[in-house]
Amino acid sequence: MLDMLRGKRLVFVGDSLNRNMWESLVCILKGSVKDPSKVFEANGRQHFRGEASYSFIFKDYNCTVEFFVSPFLVQEWEMPDKNGIKKETLRLDLVGRSSDQYKTADIIIFNTGHWWTHEKTSKGKDYYQEGSHVYDELNVLEAFRKALTTWARWVDANVNPMKSLVFFRGYSASHFSGGQWNSGGACDSEVEPIKNATYLREYPPKMLVLEKVLRGMKPMSLT
Structure with missing residues (x-):
């Protein structure tokens, strides 16, 4: 793989799932060099x-393996409320701030999904923003679609498909045993895919939204 990456930039962009993939890959590659x-x-x-x-x-090998933190692929923002106190919003119309730093990379691997299940994003009340408008309430799937559309338009306009390979990693439903990720749950002892249908969940609705957005992108934009 290092021979394939010689002289190239491989970039991961997204949340902690992409960071985990980046960390694992760096460790594997570092362990293979002389x-x-x-x-x-x-x-x-x-x-x-x-x-x-x-x-x-x-x-x-004159190559780099990089990671850029961007859990939503669009910008986390702050703006004053009616009392002048800053509140957090999510700008569905602005791609992540670091985008200019990696748009010319040879391979770019994006992901997002699980942060959209957190309380503020899943409820969507007084949180999602486009321009100067903050929605009183917006369904999370619609917000997700708007954010991905912003990302897709940026890729179409800024990433040269003749130079760069672009991938988008999907995601599965949470699959922790003994609790959720923040309440004692774990999955690190699992070594095989789950086959018991009792524990399998339906295909994540956000993945259906993602697939529709990807189909609307320019040919050759995405691998």
Whole structure:
């Protein structure tokens, strides 16, 4: 794989699921090189949870494997409410702030999905914004569609399909045992796909929205 990546930039953009994939890939690739000292994070960082972006350089191959934090692919925002107090919103009409930094990468892997199940996003009350307008209430699937449409238009307009490969990773329903991700649930002991239909959920509705948006993109934009 490093030979295939020689001289290229491989970039992951999205939430913690893409970060996990990025971390795993960096570890696997670093473990395969002859001289691990020639693999290093561009800014010398040792912890990978708090910064907006990370880039591992594989010097002998002149390639990088990078991650940009963008859990919604559109911009998290702040604006004053009627009392002048800043409140958080999500700009459905603006692609993520880091987009100019990776639009010329050779391979770009996007994902989003699970953050849209959190309380503010799932309820959609006084949170979603387009231009100066903040919706009193907006269904999460419609907000998700608007955000993905913004992302898709940006890809069509800014990423050169003759140079870059673009992938979008879908997602599955949560599958923790013993609780949810933030209440003691875990899935790290699983080694095979779940086959018991009792535990299988229906195809996530947001994935249907995603598929429809992808079909509307220009040919060759997405792999």
